[in-house]
Amino acid sequence: MLTSIELKTFIPAKDYPLSQAFYTALGFKPAWQSEEMSYFSHGEHCAFLLQNFYVKEQAKNFVMHMLVDDVEAWWAKVQAENIAERFGVRTIAPEDQPWGIREFIVFDPSGVLWRIGQNI
DSSP: OOOOOOOOOEEEOSSHHHHHHHHHHHTOEEEEEOSSEEEEEETTTEEEEEESOOOHHHHTTOEEEEEOSOHHHHHHHHHHTTHHHHHTOOEEEEEEOTTSEEEEEEEOTTSOEEEEEEEO
């Protein structure tokens, strides 16, 4: 029988140190880092690899979706960490979506769009 353990994506970084600081401020934990890549996680099931590599077309079309149990707490973290101003990124406050998720949007410093939401 085939079994899967984990699925991760590679997220591009235009300014690698800035992106590392952004994801740390957002609440992700860096497990390890090198000059070319960093492994970030949150809890047991959310992880990604941040790479010191950038192609504008890729980054501007990259979307991450993270399902959380308390979207308002995550939004409060974004506000408390002053993410938009500190990192020069755009955010959109939580809204109920017709597909049954309340979510907010935050763009990372490279233009990667994150949709962070909870089921409603």
